[in-house]
Amino acid sequence: MERIGRGEKVRAAVIAATLTELTEKGYAALTIDEIARRTGVHKTTIYRRWRDVPTLVLDAVTVHAEVDIPIPDSGDIERDLTRLATSFIGWATSTTGRAILTVLLSDAARIPEIAAIRRQLFEDGPRRADTMITAALARGDLPADVDPAELLKALIAPIFFEIVIIGATVDQKTAAHAVSVALAAARAGVLGRQ
Amino acid sequence: MERIGRGEKVRAAVIAATLTELTEKGYAALTIDEIARRTGVHKTTIYRRWRDVPTLVLDAVTVHAEVDIPIPDSGDIERDLTRLATSFIGWATSTTGRAILTVLLSDAARIPEIAAIRRQLFEDGPRRADTMITAALARGDLPADVDPAELLKALIAPIFFEIVIIGATVDQKTAAHAVSVALAAARAGVLGRQ
DNA sequence: GACGTAACGCAACTGGGAGTTGCTTTGGAG
DNA sequence: CTCCAAAGCAACTCCCAGTTGCGTTACGTC
Numbered sequence: 001m002e003r004i005g006r007g008e009k010v011r012a013a014v015i016a017a018t019l020t021e022l023t024e025k026g027y028a029a030l031t032i033d034e035i036a037r038r039t040g041v042h043k044t045t046i047y048r049r050w051r052d053v054p055t056l057v058l059d060a061v062t063v064h065a066e067v068d069i070p071i072p073d074s075g076d077i078e079r080d081l082t083r084l085a086t087s088f089i090g091w092a093t094s095t096t097g098r099a100i101l102t103v104l105l106s107d108a109a110r111i112p113e114i115a116a117i118r119r120q121l122f123e124d125g126p127r128r129a130d131t132m133i134t135a136a137l138a139r140g141d142l143p144a145d146v147d148p149a150e151l152l153k154a155l156i157a158p159i160f161f162e163i164v165i166i167g168a169t170v171d172q173k174t175a176a177h178a179v180s181v182a183l184a185a186a187r188a189g190v191l192g193r194q
Numbered sequence: 195m196e197r198i199g200r201g202e203k204v205r206a207a208v209i210a211a212t213l214t215e216l217t218e219k220g221y222a223a224l225t226i227d228e229i230a231r232r233t234g235v236h237k238t239t240i241y242r243r244w245r246d247v248p249t250l251v252l253d254a255v256t257v258h259a260e261v262d263i264p265i266p267d268s269g270d271i272e273r274d275l276t277r278l279a280t281s282f283i284g285w286a287t288s289t290t291g292r293a294i295l296t297v298l299l300s301d302a303a304r305i306p307e308i309a310a311i312r313r314q315l316f317e318d319g320p321r322r323a324d325t326m327i328t329a330a331l332a333r334g335d336l337p338a339d340v341d342p343a344e345l346l347k348a349l350i351a352p353i354f355f356e357i358v359i360i361g362a363t364v365d366q367k368t369a370a371h372a373v374s375v376a377l378a379a380a381r382a383g384v385l386g387r388q
Numbered sequence: 389g390a391c392g393t394a395a396c397g398c399a400a401c402t403g404g405g406a407g408t409t410g411c412t413t414t415g416g417a418g
Numbered sequence: 419c420t421c422c423a424a425a426g427c428a429a430c431t432c433c434c435a436g437t438t439g440c441g442t443t444a445c446g447t448c
Contacts (some may be wrong), residue, residue, distance in 0.1 A: 107222035184382035
């Protein structure tokens with residue numbers, strides 16, 4: 001039957017409300033009382049499921065921090081990098097993506113587990129694309145000394161900067177630009193292992 | 195005589211304690227009571243000088259957000275960019291710099307004036323170095339289509355990414371690397387006006 | 389060196405959120 | 419229909435934001 005019991009409904013409602021509050025008001029202004037009001041779930045119930053505020057926030061973020069960006073492999077490194085950058089931008093500008101990114105760069109990052117999620121997202125995430133770069137290297141499409149991690153960092157960093165600092169509306173053009181810069185650096189031989 | 199009266203002493207102590215608390219515990223955990231305890235300045239006095247917490251934080255940040263990175267102009271664009279990157283890293287890793295950067299990327303950035311400081315720092319700041327790039331363009335050291343703002347963004351973005359996301363210890367090597375990437379992009383002609 | 393005042397100290401208050409406790413009510417599985 | 423785990427509820431403590439009225443002290447002025 002796979003019915004969602006009372007318990008699951010409560011959990012889902014609270015997690016959703018937490019993420020909404022985090023997006024709208026930020027971690028510093030987050031209150032359990034408000035989440036209780038919004039969801040109709042009683043304050044005591046929330047504290048029974050989650051020990052305290054950090055625990056709740058961590059749970060909410062963890063649930064939605066699955067990025068799952070597909071790793072392209074068309075045999076054309078420029079096209080692949082562009083797709084990758086586009087996917088990343090798509091996630092970062094989606095409702096969930098923006099929410100997660102906001103939390104990961106807020107005071108919530110003082111929670112060690114949240115900081116860990118941030119590192120994981122930006123270190124282990126790109127690492128999944130290593131094979132794509134390695135394949136390009138094998139094909140001779142990139143100088144042999146290129147370090148996959150460095151190339152991916154060079155790709156993501158400008159996009160990240162644009163979103164976080166400038167708050168600009170990043171789009172396809174931003175992706176194409178980031179790819180040009182990263183590829184130019186790779187082909188100039190300045191993306192070797194550090 | 196230029197004596198610092200009672201008032202100035204109080205102000206300085208509170209501002210300093212605020213910045214310390216912001217660095218150590220973050221904006222979300224900042225309390226006036228704790229600042230009052232630390233400084234020995236009475237809570238009421240703090241509220242008399244600063245309307246509320248955001249106002250105090252804004253004041254504390256504003257006072258120390260003067261970056262004042264010298265703009266080099268040696269006639270050698272690579273050397274100049276390296277010096278610029280090194281200065282930026284120096285600031286960003288100094289006690290004050292780290293504190294300011296932390297605040298500008300915390301929940302405090304929800305305060306519109308704080309967000310404005312952040313934009314100003316990373317938009318108007320680099321703009322001061324435009325003349326340096328323009329001079330290099332005039333000398334023919336860079337392709338004529340290079341946009342100063344784009345070049346500076348390409349220089350800062352990777353450093354920023356390294357500090358904020360990875361939390362790595364950036365140093366002279368990071369600076370040199372950022373310069374290589376930015377210059378490679380510029381010389382490949384991919385840093386034109388967007 | 390006494391004096392007036394502006395700035396600081398202090399105690400006591402309201403209002404609200406974090407987190408807790410003991411008890412009652414209800415949904416849903418068997 | 420019955421049972422109990424999970425949710426609701428009221429009432430509490432503690433801490434912090436921000437306020438008020440009044441006493442106290444530093445400091446420029448005369």
